[in-house]
Structures are given as structure tokens and as C-alpha cells.
Amino acid sequence: MPRAGELDDVVRLTTRRSWALLTAVLLALGAGTTWAVVARIESTVSLDGILLAGAGPTLVTAPASATVASVSAVVGRPVAAGEVLLTLQGEDDDDAVTVTSPVAGILTTLTARPGTQVKGGATLGVVDRADQRLSALLLLDAGQPAAVPAGAQVRGAGLTGTVTRVEAYPLSTAELAGRYGIGRLPGHDDDRLVRPVLVDLGVSAWPGATLTPIRLDLIVGAERPVDVLLGGGR
Structure with a gap:
């Protein structure tokens, strides 16, 4: 004991x-x-889109209706601003016009071929601008009830960014593709109405980044756990 x-x-x-x-x-x-x-619990929306160098590639267009006489540039090669890309021949044999690159960058697309007839304003090629910051064009469904203010944060795929602009009116994906001189947006076979969201990703663009498909998470709000439990929130 x-x-x-x-x-x-x-x-x-x-x-x-x-x-x-x-x-x-x-x-x-x-x-x-x-x-x-x-603490804050973030509310996010996953959005598909594409990467861009700056605001996107620059289109090279025909100044008038003509026939492509010769092509000087090579796709995939750097071009300087003002460098001759091709020569057009008008109805008058003496009426030759040179088409130059509007910006410095990489010539990513050249649709014109010698002997091809083109109309004024037609897209002849696409130049991806050099020394630009990397951005993303995210596609928010036009019917999606999500207010996206400038300054909203985005992250994913090892990248973080800030929303700089949201298109005021919806556009079709076909219209957006036309902005960049392509038939359709990569990864988007369907033609639907979207509200484009432009995001600055804060790093330099690398060659070939433009038009790369990507998915990022858009942070649309945050709530305290106690508010969620109490049925409130903000």
C-alpha cells in the first residue's frame, strides 16, 4: 500500500x-x-486563356488591293521596325509598294505568297514584339456573373499577375482570334461570347510565348472562416 x-x-x-x-x-x-x-479563405475562378507578349502581336496588313510580287522576310526570324517584308504590285506595273514591319520583333506568321492577290487591309503577316512583358488574355464567359476589378490578383502555372483591363463588352472567340491574325484561339475550337481579361504577369516574355494556352486562377474575393460559419461573409 x-x-x-x-x-x-x-x-x-x-x-x-x-x-x-x-x-x-x-x-x-x-x-x-x-x-x-x-485568416481569409480565397474565392477563385479558373479561367482559360493565352499568353501574350505585351498587348499581343502586331498585324502586318496590305495598304491596298494588289498582287504579292516578292517576299523578303523569313518566318521565325527577327525583324527590325521598318524592315521590308514583301513587295506588292498594283494594277499599274510601275506601281510597286514595299510592306515593312511596323515594330521590331519576331515574324511569326506570313500568309502572303508571290502571285497571291490581296485586298486592302488584309492580314499579310504577324510580328511578335520584342522586349515586352509577359501578359495573359483570360476568357471570362459573357454570362458569368463575376465582377473583375482592375488590380485583381491572378496566379497559376508558377506565375502571378494583376488584372490591368477588362473588356467592357463581350466578344466572340472568333473576333479575338482575328485580332491576332489567326483562324481560332489555341485550345478554343468553339465560337462563344467571352469578356477578355488582360493580366500583367510581371516578367519578360520569352520567344514563342505568344498564343500559348494557359489556365490561371482569378481571385474574386476572400472571406473569414468565422463569417463562413456564421453564414455571413464579405
Whole structure:
């Protein structure tokens, strides 16, 4: 049978352990309460889109209806602003017009071929501008009830960015593709109405980045856990 001194030691040990356990529980509850009040749970929307160098590639267009006489540039090669890309021949044999690159960059597309007849304003080629920041054009469904303010944050695929502009009116994906001199947007076979969201990704664009398909998460809001539990939120 334990002696009185031994019983006192057991009581003291049990008491210390109880207080330690109680303290740990209270600390955990306090940390949980702090997290519920201070922390934020983000609400995100995943959007598909494409990467761009700056605001996107620059189109090279025909100044007037004519026939392509010769082509000087090579697709995939750098071109300087003002460099001759091709020569057009008008109805008068003496009426030759040179078409130059409007910007410095990489000639990514050249649809014109010698002997081809083109109309005024027709797209002859596409130049991806050099020394531009990387951006993303995200496609928000026109019917999606999500207000996207300038300055909203975006992340995904190892990138983070900030929304710089949201188109005021919906466009079809076919119209958007036409802006960049292509038949359709990469990864988007269907023609649907979207509201384009332009995002600055804060890094320099690399050669060939333009028109690369991408999916990013748009942060549309945040709530405190306590508000979610109480059925509120903001």
C-alpha cells in the first residue's frame, strides 16, 4: 500500500500533467479562434486563356488591293521596325509598294505568297514584339456573373499577375482570334461570347510565348472562416 508521501507525489504529478494538457487545449483553441477571425479563405475562378507578349502581336496588313510580287522576310526570324517584308504590285506595273514591319520583333506568321492577290487591309503577316512583358488574355464567359476589378490578383502555372483591363463588352472567340491574325484561339475550337481579361504577369516574355494556352486562377474575393460559419461573409 502506497505511503502518504508517495500519494502526494502522484497527486502533484497528475495535477501538473492536467494543467499542461489544459494549457495546450486552451492555446489550441485560442489559435483556432485567431485563425477563424484573422485568416481569409480565397474565392477563385479558373479561367482559360493565352499568353501574350505585351498587348499581343502586331498585324502586318496590305495598304491596298494588289498582287504579292516578292517576299523578303523569313518566318521565325527577327525583324527590325521598318524592315521590308514583301513587295506588292498594283494594277499599274510601275506601281510597286514595299510592306515593312511596323515594330521590331519576331515574324511569326506570313500568309502572303508571290502571285497571291490581296485586298486592302488584309492580314499579310504577324510580328511578335520584342522586349515586352509577359501578359495573359483570360476568357471570362459573357454570362458569368463575376465582377473583375482592375488590380485583381491572378496566379497559376508558377506565375502571378494583376488584372490591368477588362473588356467592357463581350466578344466572340472568333473576333479575338482575328485580332491576332489567326483562324481560332489555341485550345478554343468553339465560337462563344467571352469578356477578355488582360493580366500583367510581371516578367519578360520569352520567344514563342505568344498564343500559348494557359489556365490561371482569378481571385474574386476572400472571406473569414468565422463569417463562413456564421453564414455571413464579405
